[in-house]
Amino acid sequence: MDRNLFSSSIGKKVIVAVSGAFLMSFLIVHLAINLTLIIDDTGLLFNSAAHFMATNPIIKIVEPILALGFAIHILYTIILTLQNMRSRPVRYARQDLSGASSWASRNMFILGGLVLTFLVMHLFHFFIKMKYTGDPLLDVKVMIDGELVKNGYLLVSSFFKDFLVYSIIYIVGAIFLGLHLVHGFWSAFQSLGLCNKIWLSRLQTVAVVFAAIMALGFSIIPIYFIIFF
Numbered sequence: 001m002d003r004n005l006f007s008s009s010i011g012k013k014v015i016v017a018v019s020g021a022f023l024m025s026f027l028i029v030h031l032a033i034n035l036t037l038i039i040d041d042t043g044l045l046f047n048s049a050a051h052f053m054a055t056n057p058i059i060k061i062v063e064p065i066l067a068l069g070f071a072i073h074i075l076y077t078i079i080l081t082l083q084n085m086r087s088r089p090v091r092y093a094r095q096d097l098s099g100a101s102s103w104a105s106r107n108m109f110i111l112g113g114l115v116l117t118f119l120v121m122h123l124f125h126f127f128i129k130m131k132y133t134g135d136p137l138l139d140v141k142v143m144i145d146g147e148l149v150k151n152g153y154l155l156v157s158s159f160f161k162d163f164l165v166y167s168i169i170y171i172v173g174a175i176f177l178g179l180h181l182v183h184g185f186w187s188a189f190q191s192l193g194l195c196n197k198i199w200l201s202r203l204q205t206v207a208v209v210f211a212a213i214m215a216l217g218f219s220i221i222p223i224y225f226i227i228f229f
């Protein structure tokens with residue numbers, strides 16, 4: 001048996017779990033910042049947070065690590081899935097201790113693919129404009145801490161106000177993300193050997209709560225702009 005962390009099956013699961021946990025911590029921060037979009041209609045809170053993220057030296061180091069986290073998570077899930085398909089050509093119902101998450105657990109690869117599709121599209125909407133290409137809406141500068149900075153709030157809020165179809169896609173994307181997380185959350189603990197049977201059922205409950213907060217949290221932003229603007 002191959003005991004190498006990168007090539008053994010357990011090792012690959014650990015890598016998927018650790019990178020997944022890292023991505024979940026990013027999601028918590030990302031959601032917290034994005035919720036300022038609906039807390040403060042002036043955009044001051046969101047623009048201040050975005051400006052802080054864009055200028056903070058620690059965030060500059062974290063950004064490439066985040067990209068690497070996504071790459072590793074995706075690469076190793078693909079490798080594990082192909083490996084499973086080769087060793088188990090006939091599909092059978094995987095045993096799952098939680099009835100609620102069994103559909104999600106059987107469809108993790110597809111759900112992950114849908115979240116990735118959403119993510120690529122999403123990066124083109126905001127990240128690439130804010131970081132590289134620019135946008136006329138970003139040129140309407142705002143004053144933050146005595147400095148004129150890009151108006152990210154105007155870009156994001158106008159996007160949801162003007163494009164109903166994209167707002168709906170964001171809501172659907174948040175639901176896919178929630179379904180991916182409902183299994184991914186507790187499964188990460190299991191892969192790391194951090195839970196026994198009692199803790200597993202507790203973690204499955206926490207997973208449902210966490211996934212629901214993420215799905216509702218991310219979808220409430222486009223919903224807010226659809227309803228109020």
Ligand code: HEM
Pocket residue numbers: 030034050053054115119122123126127130131152156170173174177218219221222
């Ligand atoms: C309503 C939902 C969302 C809004 C309004 C939103 C907003 C944004 C904005 C404005 C940026 C650019 C930040 C900057 O460059 O300063 C960004 C980047 C990003 N978003 Fe989102 N996002 C949402 C949902 C999501 C979801 C569900 C995911 C993950 C599946 C995600 C993953 C990312 C990533 C990886 C980046 C690039 C890294 C970064 O700039 O922090 N976002 N998002």
